[in-house]
Amino acid sequence: MSRVSSFRWKIYQENSSLHSVVRSRCRIGSHTADAGIDNGKLYEFARDSFDLCFTRDGGFARVVRLGPQPVRFNLLRVTLPQKPQGQFAVDFVSAFRMSDWEDLANGDDWP
Numbered sequence: 001m002s003r004v005s006s007f008r009w010k011i012y013q014e015n016s017s018l019h020s021v022v023r024s025r026c027r028i029g030s031h032t033a034d035a036g037i038d039n040g041k042l043y044e045f046a047r048d049s050f051d052l053c054f055t056r057d058g059g060f061a062r063v064v065r066l067g068p069q070p071v072r073f074n075l076l077r078v079t080l081p082q083k084p085q086g087q088f089a090v091d092f093v094s095a096f097r098m099s100d101w102e103d104l105a106n107g108d109d110w111p
Contacts, residue, residue, distance in 0.1 A: 010051050010052075043060075043064060052076065053075040061076070061108075064106055064107040065105070065107025066107075075107060076107075077108070079109045
């Protein structure tokens, strides 16, 4: 699976700014975190309920990378530079469509 196909992924975006930009510009079904939830609870929730989780938190991604690797879930740290809302969404969706998901491990930087 080197490209996104027509199946629906359940995606969790830890950062609400990622969620609002991408959700408003594309058809990626996503959910975002409640304010104040700690990273441990957030990770458990996302791991048990979603296929992917995007975060900008490098420390969070490092801790996840060191832990046990789940079978069907990846938390990925978004490394795209912040841009105005419309351009960021275009960049995110373009990178999403071109990603080789089999080469990404839990906690990796993306894209």
